[in-house]
Amino acid sequence: MRIGIIGGGAAGMAAAYELSLRGHSCQVFEIAPFLGGQASTFMIGNSPLERGYHHLFRSDQSMIDLMSELEIQDKLQWIDSNVGYFSSDRLWPFTSPFDLLKFKPLSFFDRVRLGITTLKLQRMKNWEDLESITAVEWLIKNLGERIYTIIFEPILRGKFGKYYDQITMAWLWNKFALRTASRGKGLLGRFKEQLGYPLGSFDVIFDSLKTKIQEAGGEVHTRSRIEKIRVVQNKATGLDISLENGKSEFREYDAILSTTPSYVFTQLVDGLSKEYVSKLTDKSYLSAVLVILVLDRPLMPHYWVYVGDRNMPFLGIIEHTNLIDSTNYGDQHIVYLTNYLEKEDRLYKLDSEQLLAEYLPHLKSINHDFNESWVLDYHLHKVDAAQPIVTINYRDKIPPHRTTIKGLYLANTTQIYPEDRGTNYSVRMGREVAGMIDSDFE
Ligand SMILES: Cc1cc2nc3c(=O)[nH]c(=O)nc-3n(C[C@H](O)[C@H](O)[C@H](O)COP(=O)(O)OP(=O)(O)OC[C@H]3O[C@@H](n4cnc5c(N)ncnc54)[C@H](O)[C@@H]3O)c2cc1C
Structure with a gap:
């Protein structure tokens, strides 16, 4: 079968990999110039770093299994983590x-x-x-x-x-x-938490998936936007694509999987049942807004700090180089200042300089010695559709993966529940939906 997959994030790439293993021919289209979606990276010097802080939990079995299958399990390192909580004008250890x-x-x-x-x-x-x-x-x-x-x-x-x-x-x-x-297990184990990170960033997983899909005869395109999913007599027939070479093409498929956010999916296809559309349109998301500081020295003793003081203009501080050694980034120290915001929020609309001006004075409360001269460089990343809003009785509001159009499937982060969205669950969901597509067409 020929299968078209919209989105080159964890769900799309895992689905394409699973379908390739099952003997299908997959073509993945990703609008961005890079793979990885929300877990994608940018460069800090010569080293890739996630646009938003990323780690794995010991319970992320689908990701651990995938890395073993891809024979990159040796890249996965488990590191002791430690958490802090900022409250009453001070930083408290909270591990x-x-x-x-x-x-x-x-x-x-x-x-x-x-x-x-x-x-x-x-x-x-x-x-x-x-x-x-x-x-x-x-x-x-x-x-x-x-x-x-x-x-x-x-x-x-x-x-x-x-x-x-x-x-x-x-x-x-x-x-x-x-x-x-x-x-860990046992009394002493309870005092420690370990988090996982792939040496070389989450890129190693996406690169390896891409190679496997291509080796099986599939295609992986970046800078390629799906404009429309064509439907004839309630059956998905193919995709209108603006390809990376600037050309527009229609390609026919036996099945199509979209991994886009729900509000993008409703724009891509006409003819879904009213009930299905209402399950897509009643979903809200917040965007993640991340200021990434590159510092010449460490800021704090913790990997992760929850900010319990709402006078601070950000929700969390993640010092990535307290998990992964700063030598991996040319001895520079990397700190994410993170927020989840609506697009209408004043902070969402600020540019990187404006955000920096709002944020930096507060870092003195985290470390009294902090000085702006420590900041060697900074970056701003906004990740839309980052956090689905999970309201009460959410289970009844989840749209099924099989849409009401034959041959058209949806796998996005609003369908992950009760677990919160995460690369592990997108991988699990992508592979499960791949199995569903395979069995529907057997
Ligand atoms: C700040 C932040 C921190 C996070 N931290 C962690 C963490 O520590 N650990 C963890 O496991 N997870 C973490 N996550 C969550 C994790 O990154 C996501 O749950 C996961 O990557 C989602 O993968 P996905 O494939 O389901 O969706 P996405 O990554 O959103 O992929 C969907 C893709 O579809 C593409 N697309 C959209 N429209 C089109 C179109 N018309 N044509 C072609 N392509 C299109 C998008 O560009 C995107 O790449 C974090 C997320 C954020 C935002």
């Missing part, structure tokens, strides 16, 4: 239960309460019970106003903006479950 006991913004009673509830959530298996309650309601009921306000409200507001009070508790539960899976 182990000991750190929690020393976290002064909460009373001793609240710290113990938070610790017990965290354990409870980490062990909970029946997340379905949490689906119909918002995280805000659940947290206030189970932890009280103070813990909610100090710890969780800033995280929810930062991550979901004006939607913060609509997010299902199932989403938050999953974050606890993931972090447990990334911890």
Whole structure:
């Protein structure tokens, strides 16, 4: 079968790889000049770095298995991580239960309460019970106003903006479950978290997938925009493509898989049922806005810092070179300042200089010695459709992968649930949908 795939991110590339293994001929079209989608990279000197911070969890089995299959498992390194929390004008270590006991913004009673509830959530298996309650309601009921306000409200507001009070508790539960899976076994293991990163960046995975798809006779095109999915008598027949050579072409396919965000998909195709379209159009996303600083020295002792103070204009600080050694980047230190924003947000509209002017003064609260002269270079990346808004009873709102048009499939991040979007789940979904396409046409 000839299969056209829209999008060269984790889902599209994994689907094309899986379909190639099953003997189909795949053609992937990616609008950007590079593969990898949200996990794509740019260059810092001679080294590729993700536009948005990326790592893997120990529980990311689909990605771990894929790397083994691609024979690049030796590139995957597991590194001890450590987390901090900025609150009450100071940076608090926040990795182990000991750190929690020393976290002064909460009373001793609240710290113990938070610790017990965290354990409870980490062990909970029946997340379905949490689906119909918002995280805000659940947290206030189970932890009280103070813990909610100090710890969780800033995280929810930062991550979901004006939607913060609509997010299902199932989403938050999953974050606890993931972090447990990334911890070691036994009592001592619980005090440590390990995160994974492919030596040479996530590019090594996309490059390897591209090679495998091409070796199987497939094609992978970048700078190639799908303009329209053609449909005849409710059957997808092919794609109108603006190719990298500037030419426009129609190509026929037996099946088509789109991995684009839902709002792009509705523009690409006519003739989907009303009910299906409403499942696509009721989805909202936030964009990730990332300022990446290249510093001449380290900023802080942690890999990841949650910013619990909403007076700070960003949600998180990720010092990538506290996970991956700075020698990989010419001894420079890399810090992401991250936000999830709506396109209408004032901060979204600022350019890199304006954002820098807003952000940099706050870094003195993170490190009193911080000085702007430490900044050797900076970059701004905006990743649209970065975070789907996961509201209560979300399961009922997910559009199926098989659309209402024969031979047309959808696999995008709004269909990942209860897990939060991530490369691992896009790989899993891409491969699952590939299996679905294969079995439909057998
Ligand atoms: C800031 C940030 C940090 C993240 N951190 C992590 C992390 O630490 N670990 C992790 O595992 N995941 C992380 N993720 C999530 C992860 O990157 C995504 O979930 C995953 O990469 C999504 O892959 P995808 O293929 O489903 O979608 P996408 O990567 O969005 O791929 C869809 C592709 O379709 C293309 N496209 C759109 N329209 C067209 C068209 N008309 N024609 C052709 N192509 C088109 C797009 O350009 C895009 O490349 C992070 C994401 C962000 C934004």
